[in-house]
Amino acid sequence: xxxxxxxxxxxxxxxxxxxxxxxxxxxxxxxxxxxxxxxxxxxxxxxxxxxxxxxxxxxxxxxxxxxxxxxxxxxxxxxxxxxxxxxxxxxxxxxxxxxxxxxxxxxxxxxx
Amino acid sequence: xxxxxxxxxxxxxxxxxxxxxxxxxxxxxxxxxxxxxxxxxxxxxxxxxxxxxxxxxxxxxxxxxxxxxxxxxxxxxxxxxxxxxxxxxxxxxxxxxxxxxxxxxx
Numbered sequence: 347x348x349x350x351x352x353x354x355x356x357x358x359x360x361x362x363x364x365x366x367x368x369x370x371x372x373x374x375x376x377x378x379x380x381x382x383x384x385x386x387x388x389x390x391x392x393x394x395x396x397x398x399x400x401x402x403x404x405x406x407x408x409x410x411x412x413x414x415x416x417x418x419x420x421x422x423x424x425x426x427x428x429x430x431x432x433x434x435x436x437x438x439x440x441x442x443x444x445x446x447x448x449x450x451x452x453x454x455x456x457x458x
Numbered sequence: 459x460x461x462x463x464x465x466x467x468x469x470x471x472x473x474x475x476x477x478x479x480x481x482x483x484x485x486x487x488x489x490x491x492x493x494x495x496x497x498x499x500x501x502x503x504x505x506x507x508x509x510x511x512x513x514x515x516x517x518x519x520x521x522x523x524x525x526x527x528x529x530x531x532x533x534x535x536x537x538x539x540x541x542x543x544x545x546x547x548x549x550x551x552x553x554x555x556x557x558x559x560x561x562x563x564x
Contacts, residue, residue: 388555405552452501
């Protein structure tokens with residue numbers, strides 16, 4: 347079946363602009379995660395959605411970052427007033443409950 | 459707070475040898491761990507998982523060992539192949555370690 351998809355695959359934006367990154371999880375998966383991965387680094391947890399519960403936003407680095415998940419499916423990560431340090435690969439994953447996560451290919455964000 | 463870390467950032471092995479990648483965790487209440495493999499330009503992929511009521515779990519060419527006493531787990535890859543070259547992460551829930559980069563020398 348279809349895996350997790352993310353769009354766009356690459357995004358180049360100017361400093362100060364807002365960006366939206368999209369994630370389409372695997373159908374039926376109740377949990378959705380966003381991570382950030384800088385070059386050669388590990389995964390930095392950003393936000394976690396589980397069913398209808400309030401999202402765990404504890405990993406969001408600043409109030410410029412926000413995410414929503416509509417209808418328990420598609421999620422959008424929004425970064426406002428982008429900064430150069432926001433440049434990274436943004437990974438989305440989904441899972442059934444708290445079990446293994448299935449990752450999308452990521453969106454590579456470059457802020458110039 | 460909770461953390462998951464890895465002992466070595468890089469590991470080089472000869473093709474055909476066995477590889478061992480180690481991971482330490484700090485939360486003694488952790489009850490479920492997963493190993494992921496990330497190839498260049500791709501998202502991480504699930505390899506194998508283990509629950510805290512187990513000490514060992516085997517997959518195809520991979521074995522995960524869990525030592526709850528010292529809060530340590532390891533991933534063993536048998537007969538390492540060039541296709542095993544990747545970054546390996548251990549994870550507890552949404553806490554990922556920094557990864558070990560495995561390079562297989564032909």
